[in-house]
Amino acid sequence: MKNINPTKTFAWQQLKNHFIDIKNIQMKDFFNIDKERFSNYSLFFEDEIFLDFSKNRINYETLRLLFMLARECYLSNAIQSMFLGDKINKTENRSVLHTALRNQLNNNIVVDNINIMAMIKEELKKIKKFSNSIINGDWKGYTGKSISDVVNIGIGGSHLGPYMVTESLKYYKNHLNIHYVSNIDGTEVVEVLKRINLETTIFLINSKSFSTIETISNADYLKNWCFLRTKCKEYFTRHFFALCENITAALNFGIHDKNIFKFWKWVGGRYSLWSASGLSIVLSIGFKNFESLLYGSYMMDQHFLHQELSHNIPVVLALISIWYTNFFNIETEAIFPYDTYMHAFPEYLQQSYMESNGKSIDRNGKLVTWKTSPIIWGHSGTNSQHSFFQLLHQGTMFVPCDFIIPAISHNSVNDHHEKLLSNFLAQTQSLAFGNNIDINSKTIFNSIISNNKISYKYCPGNKPTNSIMLKKITPYSLGALVALYEHKIFVQGIILNIFSFDQWGVELGKLVANSIFNDFFKKNINNSYDSSTEGLVRIYKKWSNI
Ligand code: F6P
Numbered sequence: 001m002k003n004i005n006p007t008k009t010f011a012w013q014q015l016k017n018h019f020i021d022i023k024n025i026q027m028k029d030f031f032n033i034d035k036e037r038f039s040n041y042s043l044f045f046e047d048e049i050f051l052d053f054s055k056n057r058i059n060y061e062t063l064r065l066l067f068m069l070a071r072e073c074y075l076s077n078a079i080q081s082m083f084l085g086d087k088i089n090k091t092e093n094r095s096v097l098h099t100a101l102r103n104q105l106n107n108n109i110v111v112d113n114i115n116i117m118a119m120i121k122e123e124l125k126k127i128k129k130f131s132n133s134i135i136n137g138d139w140k141g142y143t144g145k146s147i148s149d150v151v152n153i154g155i156g157g158s159h160l161g162p163y164m165v166t167e168s169l170k171y172y173k174n175h176l177n178i179h180y181v182s183n184i185d186g187t188e189v190v191e192v193l194k195r196i197n198l199e200t201t202i203f204l205i206n207s208k209s210f211s212t213i214e215t216i217s218n219a220d221y222l223k224n225w226c227f228l229r230t231k232c233k234e235y236f237t238r239h240f241f242a243l244c245e246n247i248t249a250a251l252n253f254g255i256h257d258k259n260i261f262k263f264w265k266w267v268g269g270r271y272s273l274w275s276a277s278g279l280s281i282v283l284s285i286g287f288k289n290f291e292s293l294l295y296g297s298y299m300m301d302q303h304f305l306h307q308e309l310s311h312n313i314p315v316v317l318a319l320i321s322i323w324y325t326n327f328f329n330i331e332t333e334a335i336f337p338y339d340t341y342m343h344a345f346p347e348y349l350q351q352s353y354m355e356s357n358g359k360s361i362d363r364n365g366k367l368v369t370w371k372t373s374p375i376i377w378g379h380s381g382t383n384s385q386h387s388f389f390q391l392l393h394q395g396t397m398f399v400p401c402d403f404i405i406p407a408i409s410h411n412s413v414n415d416h417h418e419k420l421l422s423n424f425l426a427q428t429q430s431l432a433f434g435n436n437i438d439i440n441s442k443t444i445f446n447s448i449i450s451n452n453k454i455s456y457k458y459c460p461g462n463k464p465t466n467s468i469m470l471k472k473i474t475p476y477s478l479g480a481l482v483a484l485y486e487h488k489i490f491v492q493g494i495i496l497n498i499f500s501f502d503q504w505g506v507e508l509g510k511l512v513a514n515s516i517f518n519d520f521f522k523k524n525i526n527n528s529y530d531s532s533t534e535g536l537v538r539i540y541k542k543w544s545n546i
Contacts, residue, residue, distance in 0.1 A: 001081050001088050002074040003363035006495055007370050011069035018065055019327040022057065027432045027462050030059060043313050045303055048296075048477045049484070051313050052467040055432040056320055056400075057328070066319035067309045070495060075315070078494040083305060085111050085266070089501035090363070096501050098271035098486070099301050102294040102479070111266055123262055123276055130261075131282040131290075134202065135174055141199050142235045148177060149196045152280040153222065154206030155182040155214045156351060156506075158243070161273030162206070162280045164348035165293065168341050168478050171410040172285040180280075184214040189221055198226055198239075205242045206277055208269050210249035213510065219253070243276045268501050270352050271486060289475040296479025304487045314487035317402075317466065321488070322495060324400045324464070325371045331397070335378035338405035338424045339473055345404070346378030349485060355506065356489050359498040372496050381405075382423045392431060393459045400464045403428055404481075408472040424467075434461025520546055 006012055031037050031054075041054035070076075081088050085095040100109045100116055108115040133139040137146035152162055159182040166178050179192045203222055207215040226235055241259045242250035245267075250260050261276035273281065274294060282290040300314075309315050324330045335346045357373035379387070381403070392399055405424045409417040435448070435458060448455045470477045493500030516537070519525055525537055540546070 001078045003497055004073045006073055006497055009069055009072040011065050011072050015065045018061055045313055048471050050469045055428055056464040070309055073495045075494055085109050091499050091502045095266040097266040098274055101274035102298040104298045127282055128287045131287050134283055142232050142238050143199045145200050147202050148200040150176055150202055150280055150283050151179045151192055152204045152206050153181045153215055153218045157269030157272050158206040158277055160348045160351050162278050164344040165273055165281045166284045167344045169285050169475055170341050172289050176283055178280050178284045181218050184217055189218050198229055203240050204279055208245045210244040210246040243279050270355055292475035293479040296476035297483035300480040300483035314484050315491050318488045318491035325374050332375040332399050334399050334401040336381045336384055336403050338381040338420055343380040350376045353489055355503050356500040357493050362497040372498055398463050402466045404468045406470045406473045428465040428467050431463040431465055432461055434459040
C-alpha cells in the first residue's frame with residue numbers, strides 16, 4: 001500500500017481547476033446537454049441493485065479526473081492488498097479480512113502462517129449447529145424449556161451491525177425475540193429484563209476485546225441478577241455465551257469454553273457482523289438466510305475486486321464523495337432509506353464511516369491538509385421529509401444524499417409503496433431541479449421575483465443525490481449493499497491516505513473515563529483535571545451524596 005499525499009497528485013491539481021469551471025453549472029444544464037445522462041451515469045449490480053448517480057454535479061471530465069486520482073493513489077493495488085491479507089492496518093499491525101469471512105472460494109488465505117479459511121469454516125459449522133438447536137427448540141434452558149428470547153449485549157460494532165441487519169431483515173425473522181443491550185445507562189438493561197423470562201432466554205456477550213466497560217458492566221449485572229433469581233449454578237452454562245476474540249477474558253468471566261464463539265484480530269469491530277459477532281442475526285433469520293447474506297456480500301466483493309474503476313459502484317460513490325468533501329467543501333452527507341425495516345442503516349453507517357475515516361493524521365504521520373470523512377447522518381424516509389428536509393431544499397448548506405429504496409416492498413398495502421416511491425422520486429427530483437428557475441438569468445418567473453423580492457417558495461435545486469434502488473430487501477441484496485458501503489469507505493481511506501481500520505480517538509475516551517470513574521470514589525479529586533471537569537465532578541458528588 002503506497003502512502004500518497006492526494007493533494008500532490010496531478011489529478012488533484014487538475015480537479016481544482018476543473019472545479020472552477022464546473023461549480024456554477026446547474027444540474028438541469030447537465031441534463032440538457034446530455035440526453036442520455038441517466039443511462040450514462042448509472043450502474044447495475046446484477047439484477048439486484050441499481051445506482052443512479054446522474055443527479056450529481058459532475059460530468060465526464062470530473063469522472064475522468066477522479067479515476068485518474070484513484071490510479072495515482074494506487075487504489076487497485078490497495079484493494080488487492082486487503083483481500084490478500086496484507087497487514088494494511090499498520091497502526092495495529094493487523095490484516096483486514098472481513099472479506100475472508102464471506103469468501104465462497106476454496107482457496108487458502110494465510111495470516112501469520114495460518115490458513116484462516118479453515119478456522120472460519122470451523123466456526124461457521126459451530127454457529128450452524130448451535131443456531132439450529134436454539135431455533136428448533138432442542139437447546140433447553142435450565143428448567144427444560146426451549147428458548148424464546150435472545151439478548152445481545154455489545155456496543156459499537158458488536159451492536160450496530162447485528163442490530164441493523166436483524167432490523168433490516170425482520171421480514172425473514174422466526175419466532176425468537178431478539179433484544180439488544182448496548183448502553184451503560186442502566187435503563188437499557190432494566191427495560192430488557194422486564195420483557196424476558198429467564199427460563200427461556202439466552203444472553204450473548206458480544207465483545208471482540210471482552211473488556212469494553214459498557215458490555216462487561218452489563219454482562220456482570222445480568223450474570224448476578226440471573227444467579228440471584230434462579231439460584232442455579234447450571235444457569236450460566238445453559239444461558240450465557242461469549243462472542244469474542246479474547247478467549248482468555250471470556251473464560252475468566254466464567255463462560256464455558258463450549259459456549260464461546262470466536263472471531264479474530266483481523267476482523268475490525270465495525271466490520272464484524274459477518275463473523276460470530278453476528279450470531280444474533282443467525283438466530284433471528286436462520287443459518288440459511290445468513291449464508292445468503294454472506295453470499296451477497298461476497299458477490300459485491302467480486303464486483304469490487306474485478307470491475308474496472310468506471311463500472312465499480314463502491315469506487316464511483318467514494319470518488320463522488322471525495323469530490324464534494326474536498327472541492328465543494330461540504331461537511332456532511334446524509335443517508336435516507338425509504339424502507340422502515342432499514343431504519344437503523346444510517347446509524348450503522350455513522351460508525352462505519354466516521355470511526356473508519358474520521359482521522360486527521362495521514363499514513364506518513366503528517367497532519368492532513370485535506371478533508372477526510374464528512375459527518376454522516378440520516379433517517380428513514382418519508383418521516384424525514386416532514387422534519388428536516390426543509391433545510392435540504394432551502395437551507396444555506398448543501399448536503400449530498402443517498403436515497404435508498406426497494407422496488408418491491410415486503411408489505412404491499414393498498415398503494416402505499418407507489419406513494420412511498422413517488423415521494424422518493426419527488427425528493428431527488430426537487431433537490432436537483434428546485435422549482436426549475438434560474439435566479440441569475442433574465443427569464444425568472446414573475447411569481448418568484450416580484451417587487452425585487454424573492455418568493456419564499458423559491459427552491460434553488462442543484463442539490464446532489466444518489467438514488468440506490470434494490471429490487472427487494474433480501475438477505476442477499478442487503479449483504480451486497482452493506483459490502484458496497486464498506487468498500488466505499490475503504491476507497492476513501494486509501495485515496496485520502498489515512499488508516500481506516502484503527503480508532504485511537506475512541507480509545508482515548510475509554511482511558512479517560514476509567515480514570516474519572518475511579519476518582520468518584522476517592523476523597524480527593526485528581527487535581528490534574530481542568531477546572532471544568534473538576535467543577536462538574538464536585539457538583540455531581542454533592543448532588544449524589546458520594
Ligand atoms: O467504539 C470503539 C470500539 O472499539 C469499536 O470499534 C468496537 O466495535 C466497539 O468499541 C466494541 O468493542 P468490543 O467488541 O471489543 O467490545
